[in-house]
């Protein structure tokens with residue numbers, strides 16, 4: 001891959017409408033608390049990462065499905081408005097994916113995802129397989145059926161397309177899928193859950209929340225990038241902002257890519273919502289210039 005050129009990225013994953021409630025503190029089981037605000041914001045780990053990669057300059061194509069409901073129309077418009085190619089994004093009968101999200105005053109969240117149309121991406125079409133084979137990088141998460149993710153990774157590996165996996169949310173994964181992964185991006189919870197699987201992955205990036213991120217290669221290179229000081233409003237989608245930005249800049253090398261992604265993730269915490277908080281190149285460049 002040309003280190004100076006923006007890569008072509010295919011993101012295969014989920015697209016959800018996020019139903020976001022803000023509250024001083026999240027309720028304990030059985031408890032009712034008063035909220036302070038509500039918003040519907042386009043999200044879904046796949047869509048957020050696609051938007052982040054596009055805003056960081058990659059050419060991005062999104063594979064997945066929305067429902068034929070009003071949410072689906074908005075979700076498609078959001079992706080396309082961010083410059084993501086949605087020509088292969090399917091529309092299926094029924095509801096789009098939704099996520100119920102509660103954000104407390106510290107910016108921490110709890111999320112419940114109902115897959116809806118995302119659960120219907122059970123096999124890949126010839127056009128989708130061709131798009132994966134033609135891409136520089138395939139980026140997947142785990143909010144669509146696992147068998148589809150595994151098939152996409154297998155196909156990408158055979159076509160020499162780099163396979164990047166953000167194994168989120170945590171689910172048991174087949175060893176065959178890990179064998180096709182070149183780059184894994186995990187948070188602390190995922191790092192612990194998948195620790196023995198990660199040992200075999202050529203490139204592993206661990207996000208550390210406010211403490212930055214760490215990289216290690218199978219060849220023994222390791223380094224950390226420090227956390228950035230920001231006013232945290234909402235951490236929702238910060239990991240997606242990081243992941244999309246990382247993949248978009250991956251050809252520049254692990255250290256420049258982590259530095260860029262670390263700034264993108266930090267900036268994403270300063271605004272409410274997932275896709276709505278993802279910074280573009282100008283904001284990221286500005287933040288890095290201020291260092």
Ligand code: RIB
Nearest residue numbers: 016043044045099237274
């Ligand atoms: O990572 C944040 C995302 O997780 C939200 O946008 C929500 O839709 C869930 O997919």
